[in-house]
Amino acid sequence: MTEEKEKLLEIELRIGKILRAGVFVSSAVIIIGLVMFVFTGYSGYPGTTYPRGLSEIARGLVEFKAFAWLMAGLFLLILTPILRVLASIFAFAKEGDKMYIFITVMVLAVLVLAIFLGHTGV
Template sequence: MIQKNSKAKEMHQVELMIGQILRIGVIVSAVVIVLGILLMVIQGNGGYPNGVQPEGFVAIAKGVVALKPYAVIMLGLFLLILTPTLRVVVSIYAFAVEKDRLYVWITTVVLIILVIASIIGYFEH
């Protein structure tokens, strides 16, 4: 009985952590996007010529360092996309703690699909 209670408390902690990850991820990405919008208003443009945008992580990072508004907004969107993926990673841990092998495998497959889809999407454009 003590072991079940301990496991329940640990799972509750994991659920709280997942909630915190989602909340923090959305807040941080929203703040970054708003900062990008403010930079755009202050600078009067997106930091790139019309029809040009940063493509790839390196270009976005260089644009953020140069305080180019459009790159900052794209970083915020990237963080927003990354948030649920991080939740999947934490879910794998949670299912492993529960010793639920089936859901560990299913969630791992979901993570692999997310990663592959991201890589394909990156190289498609």
């Protein structure tokens, strides 16, 4: 194998590890929230309310509220592909591939914009 192919393989392996770790951690957090909800039968919030912001989720994690743990797990799951895009930017920068850096930065901008617009309800 050539040196360039070895570098690409190494980068792909690192990116794969990031994706696996993100899915594993988010799944573990979601399972903790589900177990808490099943055993207590209580979400930790009155009625049909749930944590909506990062500060509310963080507060709910500290207070061991089941829905906060579920929301944190979902947030981590959503964050996983964003971390993959960030890792790709650094990988392309390491290779010196300016066109792919630009394209990947645009993908990241679209992801961040979509999250922002989805959060604000626009």
